[in-house]
Amino acid sequence: MQAFDVTAVRREFPTLGTSVHGRPLVYLDNAATSQKPRAVISRLERYYAEENANVHRGVHVLSERATVAYESARSVVARFLGLDDPKGCVFVRGATEGINLVADSWGRSHLRPGDEILLTHLEHHANIVPWQLAAERTGAKVVVAPVTSRGEVDLAAFKGLLSARTRLVAFAHVSNALGTVNPAAEMTQLAKAAGATVLIDGCQAAAHFNVDVPSLGCDFYVFSGHKTFGPTGIGVLWGRAELLDAMPPYQSGGDMIRKVDFDGTTFREAPERFEAGTPHIAGVIGLAEALAFFMPIRASAHAHEQVLLSAATERLRAVKGLTVVGEASDKVAVLSFTMAGAHPHDIGTLLDADGIAIRTGHHCCMPLMKRLGLTGTARASFAFYNTLEEVEALGRALERVRKMTA
Ligand code: PMP
Numbered sequence: 099m100q101a102f103d104v105t106a107v108r109r110e111f112p113t114l115g116t117s118v119h120g121r122p123l124v125y126l127d128n129a130a131t132s133q134k135p136r137a138v139i140s141r142l143e144r145y146y147a148e149e150n151a152n153v154h155r156g157v158h159v160l161s162e163r164a165t166v167a168y169e170s171a172r173s174v175v176a177r178f179l180g181l182d183d184p185k186g187c188v189f190v191r192g193a194t195e196g197i198n199l200v201a202d203s204w205g206r207s208h209l210r211p212g213d214e215i216l217l218t219h220l221e222h223h224a225n226i227v228p229w230q231l232a233a234e235r236t237g238a239k240v241v242v243a244p245v246t247s248r249g250e251v252d253l254a255a256f257k258g259l260l261s262a263r264t265r266l267v268a269f270a271h272v273s274n275a276l277g278t279v280n281p282a283a284e285m286t287q288l289a290k291a292a293g294a295t296v297l298i299d300g301c302q303a304a305a306h307f308n309v310d311v312p313s314l315g316c317d318f319y320v321f322s323g324h325k326t327f328g329p330t331g332i333g334v335l336w337g338r339a340e341l342l343d344a345m346p347p348y349q350s351g352g353d354m355i356r357k358v359d360f361d362g363t364t365f366r367e368a369p370e371r372f373e374a375g376t377p378h379i380a381g382v383i384g385l386a387e388a389l390a391f392f393m394p395i396r397a398s399a400h401a402h403e404q405v406l407l408s409a410a411t412e413r414l415r416a417v418k419g420l421t422v423v424g425e426a427s428d429k430v431a432v433l434s435f436t437m438a439g440a441h442p443h444d445i446g447t448l449l450d451a452d453g454i455a456i457r458t459g460h461h462c463c464m465p466l467m468k469r470l471g472l473t474g475t476a477r478a479s480f481a482f483y484n485t486l487e488e489v490e491a492l493g494r495a496l497e498r499v500r501k502m503t504a
Contacts, residue, residue: 102398108483110135110391121453124488129274129432129479130457131324132305134388138328141387145380153379154353168379171386172369175334178389179319180310186342188335188369189382193301194224196320196335197268199372200297201228203345204266204318208295211237213265216294218256218280219245219469220273223462225299229268238265245469249276249424256285260292267294271303275461275477276424277407277432279303286315295341301325305392305481306430307400317341323381328388332381335372342368349374399482406480406489407431413493414478419500423475431480434461436472437496440503445476448502452495 108114113133116123125133145167151160153168169184176184190196209215215229219242226240233240241264243256251269260267267289271282282303286296297318303309304321311319318341323332337345347354347365351374356364365371392399410433414420419438437445442458449456459474460467467474478492 102395102402102482104402104483104485107395108485110137111483112136112139114483118453118455119451124452124454124491126478126480126484126488126492127455127457128305128481128484129302129325129461129477131330132327132481133483134327134329135391137391138384138387142329142380142384145383152376164379167383167386168377171382174386174389175336178304178309178393179334179336180308180312181336183339185368186336186339188337188342188372189377190320190333190335190372191331191378192322192324192333193299193320194322194333196318196333197224197297197299198228199335199348200318200320200337201232203348203372204295204341205229205232205236205238207344207346209233209236209238209265212263213238214241214261214263215239216241216243216256216259216264216267216289218243218251218269220249220251220276220278220463220466221268221270222274222299222301223464224301225268225270226465229266242465243269245466247470248426249273249278249470250426251278251280251285253281253284257288260288260294262293264289264292264294266297268297268299270299270301271309272300272306272430272432273424273463273466274302274432275463275466275475276426276434277302277429277479278424278426279428279430281428282316283314290315302430302432306403308396311336323385323388326385326388327392328385329378329381332378332385334385337368339368342371345371347374348372351375353377395482402482403431403480403484406484406486407433409486410478410480410489410492413489414496417493417496417500419504420496423470423472431484432477433479434475434477436475437500437503440499442474442476444503445496445499448499449476449492449495452491452498454492454495
C-alpha cells in the first residue's frame with residue numbers, strides 16, 4: 099500500500115482551500131455530502147463545453163461520444179463494486195431512488211400479505227419509509243432487528259427474526275448516524291439461508307472502503323454519487339440481472355422500451371429497463387471520474403481515516419461533559435456525540451463560527467435516536483482529505499463550546 103499524502107490529496111479539492119467566517123474551512127460533514135476533486139469539476143465542464151449531446155438515440159459524433167462516455171461510466175461503476183458485468187448497474191438519482199425503485203418494482207411483484215420485510219433499528223429514513231409504503235401496498239409487514247446501546251445490530255436477535263416469512267432483508271452497510279460498520283456479508287448469508295432477498299444500503303460505505311459486491315452476496319446494492327466525491331443527482335442501484343430483468347418497470351417512457359404500440363408495449367432488459375427518459379448524463383460521467391479518482395487511493399485512504407477516527411475519538415473523549423454516541427467495534431470515521439448542557443444545534447452553530455462544518459440533529463434516523471434516548475446528536479464525519487490538525491481544531495473548538503455553555 100502506498101503512503102498516503104494528505105497534503106497532496108487536499109490540493110485536488112478546491113473547496114478545502116476556502117475560508118468560512120474568516121477561518122480556514124474544516125469540513126467535517128462528509129456523511130451528508132463529500133467535496134469534489136478538480137478532476138470531477140473539470141470533467142463536468144469539458145462535457146458541457148465540448149461533448150454535450152443526448153445519449154443513445156443519435157447518429158452524430160457528439161451523441162456517439164456522449165453515449166460512449168455514458169456507457170463506459172457503467173463499466174467504471176461495475177469495477178468499483180468488484181463486478182465483471184456492468185449490466186446490473188442502473189443509474190438512478192441516488193440511494194433514495196434506488197431503494198424506492200426496488201421497494202416499488204420488486205415489492206409490487208414479490209411481496210404478499212403476511213410476508214415480512216426485515217430492517218434494522220439503525221436505518222436511515224431512506225431505508226425505512228419506502229418499505230413501509232411497500233408494506234402498506236402489499237399487506238406485508240415491516241419487522242425491525244434491534245441495535246445494542248453500543249450502536250451495533252444485535253446479531254442473535256437479527257438471526258432470531260429471520261423465518262420462512264422473511265421475503266426481504268434491507269440494511270445499511272454503514273450507519274450514517276453512528277459510523278457502525280455492519281457485518282454485511284454475515285448478515286446477508288444468514289438472510290439468504292432463510293430464503294430472503296437482500297438489499298444493502300451502501301451510501302456510507304462506498305466512500306470509505308473497498309466494496310466488493312460478489313463477496314457480500316447480496317441481491318441489490320445502492321449508493322449515492324455525491325457522497326462518493328461525485329456530483330449530486332446521480333447514484334447507482336446494482337441488482338442481480340435475473341432479478342432486474344424479471345421486475346416490472348418503475349418509471350416508463352423513452353429509452354426503456356423495446357417496442358411501443360397502442361395495442362401494447364414491450365420493455366428492454368436491465369439496465370435500460372430502469373432508465374426511462376434522458377438520464378443525468380453529466381452526472382454519470384462526473385461520477386465515473388470521481389470513482390476513477392478514488393479507486394487507486396481507496397485502501398490507503400481507509401487506513402488514513404482509521405488513524406483520524408482513533409485520534410478524534412480519543413481527543414473528543416478528553417473534552418469534559420462530552421459523550422461519544424456509538425461505540426461499535428468496527429466503525430468508519432464518523433463521530434456522533436452529545437455534550438452535557440449544550441444542545442446539538444448550538445454546538446453546530448458555535449463550531450460554524452470557527453469555520454468547522456459538522457451536522458446536528460437526528461441525521462434522518464429518528465427511530466435510532468429514540469432507541470438511544472436522544473432527540474439528536476452532533477456529528478463530525480471525516481473523509482480521507484481530513485487531517486490530524488483538523489481533529490485538533492475540532493477538539494479545541496469543543497473545549498471553547500464547553501466553556502461557553504457550562
Ligand atoms: N442511506 C444512508 C445510510 C444515508 O446516509 C443516506 C444519505 N444521508 C441515504 C441513504 C440517502 O441518500 P441520498 O439522499 O443521497 O439519496
